[in-house]
Amino acid sequence: MKLTPVKRSENVAPEEFLQDFMKPCKPIILKDFVDPKSPAFEKWNYDYFKQIAGEKKVNVYGSEIESIDRVASKPIGETTFSDYLDLISSKATEHRLFLFNLLSIKPEMKNDIQYKDVTKGKILKWLPFMFFGGKGSITRNHIDIDMSHVFITQFQGIKRIWLFPWEQSDLMYKLPYNFHSLINLQEADYEKFPALKYLNGYEAVINPGETLYIPSGWWHYIQYETEGYSVSIRALPSSWLEKWRGFKNLVVIRHFDNAMRKIFKEKWFNYKVKIANKRAQKALKRQKNFQI
Structure with missing residues (x-):
């Protein structure tokens, strides 16, 4: 597996971003996508969050390895937002909050973030x-x-x-009818999953104030080097093919997978693992033939 550092840049013009990054689907770290003078950088901290929403109940998520056969993992528990913030502040923990939309609970917080929109209006600022x-x-x-x-x-x-x-989805051992891969990249077993040797990707380390652009359809494996939090916003898929894939995933694929899992249970998962391995073997053979 080869990882290339993602380029960092600032003062990227919209024309440059659209032509050199969004159109060819190439990641980049933007140092000024969110204006450094945005009130969020001064107002937001854990004490402030506790003050405005500390009593809110939140679902806590843990390791996703145990739910490898599901589109989305189930929460492992519930607590107050305040207690959760105390937890991650006090020690290392695998506990996460998934899609906890504090910005919907307190919509006025959206005004604390000011964007430098390099997409010419494509980003959905109202859906963070x-x-x-x-x-x-x-x-x-x-x-x-x-x-x-x-x-x-x-x-x-x-x-x-x-x-x-x-x-590179096949090299990733993508499970059919799912949107994640079979393996944990941090503990990649190259003997059991040899196709992983041919992965060619990028590594991004993002610090406070920096924004990573993840192109449509790109795989991403996220690791918290420290406790912390981030805000993501989206832009709709660019091409009709990407839009069709997104529509099909939302309306057809995930519901089909849920139904098959209920009907066939472990047999359905074993079938998907078999297909993922078969596709990876074909992709591996193509890679080897290409290098000859």
Whole structure:
């Protein structure tokens, strides 16, 4: 597996971003996608969050390895937002908050973020999401079901994200009818999963104030180097093919997979594992033939 550092840049003109990054689907770290003078950088902290929403109940998520056969993992428990913030502040933990939309609970907070929109109006500023995690927590390797372009801005802490293009899905041992892969990249077993040797991706380490652009359909594996939180916003898929894939995933694929899992249970999962391995073997053979 080869990882190339993602390029960092600032003062990127919209024309340059659209032509050199969004159109060819190439990741980049933007240092000024969110205006450094945005009130969020001064107002937001854990004490402020506790004050405005500390009593809110939140679903807590843990390791996703045990739910490898599901589109989305189930929460492992519930607590108050205040207690969760105390937890991640006090020790390393794999506990995360998934799509906890504090910005919907307190919509006035959206005004605390000012964007430098390099997409010429494509980003959905009205639909932000917040992600919180403890030091050492991870989000399994996946593609976003709606195939949107994603802009993830770090506000506290440090995240390490590995990125791989859609075209490498078979090398990734992608489970059919799912949107994640069979393996944990951090503990990659190259003997059991030899196709992983041929992965060619990117590594992004994003610090507070920086924004990672994740192109439509790209795989991303997220690791919390420290506790912290980020805000992501999306832009709709660019091409009709990406839009069709997103629509099909949302309306057809996930419901079909849920139904088959209920009917056939473990047999359905075993079938998907067999197909993932078969496709990976074919992709591996193509890679070897290409190098001859």
